[in-house]
Structure formats: C-alpha cells, structure tokens
Amino acid sequence: MSAQSPRCRRAFCHEISMSTYADLQKIYVEATVTWPDNHLYCLADHAGMPGLLRELDASGIAWTSLFDGSRERNALEVAPLLFPLDEESNKEYSHLLRWVEEHGTYTSSMLLISSSLNKAELSRRLAQRLDAQVSEKMNVMLRYFDPRIFEALLTVLNESQRDVFLSVADCWWYFDRSGKEVRQAASHELVDRFEAPLVLTAEQEFALLDASEADQVAAQLREMMPDQYLQIPLPQQHAFIIRHMAAAREVGVVATHELSLYCGLALLYGEDFALTPHWQRLLQRVSSGQVSLSDAVANEDGEVEYAA
Template identity: 45%
Template sequence: MSLYFSLGKLVNDSCLEFQKNTFYCLVDHAGMPGLAKMLDRSKVPYSSVFDDTKEESALSVAPILFKLSDVASENHGGLRRWIEEHGSYTSSMILFTSSLLRDEVVRRLRIRLNAIVSENMEVLLRYYDPRVLEAMLNVLSDVQLQDFLSIADCWWYLNRQGALVKIASDFSQDDMFTSPLRLTEQQEFLMLDASEPDQIADQLQKMMPDIFHNLSISLRYDFICRNASRASAIGISGTYEVALYCGVALLHGEDFSSLPQWAEVVGKVQHRAIKFSTALSEE
C-alpha cells in the first residue's frame, strides 16, 4: 500500500459522478518548489493564478493550476509520482472538478485572492494553502462559503496528516462571489488562531530540527494540538512558550509535566509565578 495520495484513484473514483467535468489541481508552489520546472519539462500546460496581478513575478510562491488529465497519461508517470510524493504531506495541494474552461477558472480563482480585514486592510487571501482553506470552512458564514466555492461541483484537499478531505459545493455558472471577501474582526481572529499549530511547527523546526524531523509528518499536527492543549491547561500561553512546552514533550515524553522532577516547574507556571521559558532556564 502506497504512503502517498493517488491522483489517479481520485479521478477513477469520482469520474462517473462528475463525468462531464474537468478535474483541476491547484498547488501552492511555495510548498512544492520545483513543480513549475517539472511541468515545463513534461510540456504540461499550467497557469499561475498570480498572472495579471501585482504578485505576477512571484512564481515561486504562486498558486499553480493544471488539469489532472494532462498528467494522467503513461508518458507522465514520473511527473505524477513526483506530484503525489511531494504533495501528500506538504499542505500544498487542492483539487476540484468543474465544467468551466481553464481560463475562466483562473479568472475566478484570481478574484478570490483579495480580502479585506479589520480597519479596511487589504490582504492576500492564501486560500490555495489547504490549511487556510480548512480554516475558512469553519470561519466563513454559510453564504460566504457557498459563494466562494461555487467555481466547482466538488473540492478535495489534503490535510496536514495527508488525508483526503472532500468538500461538497454548489456550482454556479454565473459567479456569485463578490470580490474582495470581507472578514469581520472575529473571523480574522479565528483565522489567526487556526494557524497557531503551524506557527508552533515552524518554531520547533528552528529549535530542534533533527528531533522534529524524526517525528512522522503525518503525526506532527496531532502531537502539537495535544500538547498545546496541555500547555494551556497549566497556564502556558503565547506561541513561543507553547512551542517550548511541545519541545520538552518531544525530548522527555508527552507525560513529562506529570513526572516528579517537573513538579516544581509546573507548579510555578500554574501559579503564574514565572513563565515556562524562565523556569526552563533556571533548571
């Protein structure tokens, strides 16, 4: 059994339900560097959603769109395996099926890049990152979500554990989405909160790259969420402090805070007498 997601299996399993549609793959190039070169080498056509925007020159971090049918032939077996191996656990790949032609799909994806948050600040909405899309599913109103997803009849994304998640949507021939997407202050904060595990992962990667690397990619998100919750329960807050707690859990085991040798540290933190980082430095 393969450790990686299969593009071919998705199409085969869904082609009868969406037999008149085109299957598209939308990739965050920042998470799969080298994809554009691989597509060029295989003469597979693709589009950057950043084209005709102020980010047009930033191909290395652009969302890239191509048809799954263009990588399905036997001639592209190596390219397809490369995409599956590099996309399964990098939170970089979104798939969807639509009756729209590629140029129209790109146009609709492009206008969805624009969002406005509190104080009327314009921001780039990185919905092409599956982690952001997943947060949007829980944060946007039903109407906002329906309009945003109306490009396609169905969406799929690979979550942080490498599992395929299906999103049902209602396709609209006439685009119902109004750009820019306006987020309330509460929605903005919820989106930021949803990104905290990824910020902690970045901190752990910097603090202890070798040890963090040894933790299976598919297990990292759940590990961080569990230990962030335990850190919160004893009064630890802030990304850096929580990341330190997770780091100690990596080194000494997830039950370290209940061990006698850690009782004094945990007690000081629980009683707000000291920060976790300060307590560690005193040990």
C-alpha cells in the same frame, strides 16, 4: 516551507518515504465517474512544492498562475499554479502525477477541484478569490490555496459566504496536516456571484489567525529541533503538537513561543514529562503565575537548549 538545513532535509525525505501518499489517480477516477463532463484541476502552492514548475514544463502540461495580471505576476516561486489532471497515458504525465503525490501530500500545498469551467475561466474566478479585506478595511491576499488556510476558511465563513466561495466547482479535495484526504462538496454555479474582495469580520480574521498557531509551533520545532521533531512520523506530527499545546494551556501557557517550548520539552523528555515529580513542581509554579515557562526552564541547573 522555510529553508531547511541539509540534515533537516535528509530527515524530512526519510520520513516522507516511510509514509503513505495521496492517490490522485483514485480521485481522478472518482471525479470522472461522478461528474463526467467536468475537468479535474490541481491548484498548487509553488512555495510548498519547489520544482513543480520544472516538472510541469517537462511534462508538457499547460499551467497558469493565479498571479497573472497582478502586481505579483513575476513571483512564480510562491505563486498558486493551476493545471489539469485529466488522464493521459504518456510517461511524462505519470511521472508528474507521482511527483505531485510525493511532494504535495504532507506539505500543505495542493487543492483538487472538479469543475466544468475551462482553465482560463476557472483561473480568473479563483484569482478573484485571492482578494480579501480585514479589519480597518485593510486589503490582503487570502492564501486559501494553502490547504491549512482553506480548511480553516470552511469553518470561519458563514454558510452564504462559503457556498459562494466554493461555487466554482462541484467538489474540492485537500489533504490535511496528517496527509488525510478530505472531500468538500460544493454547488457549482455557472454564473459567479462572488464579489471581490471577500470581507472578513474581526471575529473571522482572529479565528483564521488562531487556526494558524499550531503551524507556527510546527515551523519553530522544525527549525530549532529538526532531528527530534522529524523522528515523529509525518501523519502524527500535527496531533503531537495539538496534544501538547492543549496540555500547555492547562497550566497557563498561552504565548506561541512558550507553546513551542512546551512541545520541545515533550520532544526532549518524552510525552509524559509533565507527569514526573520534577516537572510537576516546575509547572505548578508556572500555573500559579510565579514564573513564566521560559524563565522556569532557563533557571534550571541544566538549562534546556534547542538542538542546533
């Protein structure tokens, strides 16, 4: 997550306190009953949960970074951290569980994995899956430990690629942009057939980029209009963006910054702003190609400005 102003952080914390968190204990019980010989692990994006490393050290839970042994090994602030969620009765573990629930449900920063592999072997296999190759044989880091990318990856990979990629576990869980728990079944293979790097076609690469556009819009709204945007309950924010991005495209708005502007207008003037006579006339000019949305708004008598 990007740095936020104090006002934005206060609003974010207020909204998150009004929302429902993940229930990691429930998932632990479910996983233990279904796969009694497995371990339940959390793969967390430290960049999305600042302070996690401090909490892990305080709890005494052993963790490892998927960046260990790589050029990024010292970048712990943005590293994917793997640690077990096996049940403990001590106070420190209970505190860690609550902390992860509160800071991970709505920040797109954790996956849960049920696997029979020990932590060292699972970490090794997961680290291999960070390596990908896109068009023109360019090597990139595949940030699948971000649930938004993980979710998109499930639809982008072909069946064979997906089965092999997920095969380190019997089951994966993630929390989508609305904080909803999503379970992804897998076929655990003791002998790993994955070969790094994961080669993505141009079509797969572009599909992943397209899937991230709503997140780019959300980041712009959170940065430029924090007060208005964070008034939307956290579970409803993504649906708001998807709804108004679709409406914007219907009138010919395609550029990401203009999609953000259209969503910003909905924040400022209400969900149905486009149905009012004034905005209908303006958007008709946009739709016909006479003017861009940015220019149309800038040329209004009362120029619309993002809130600081």
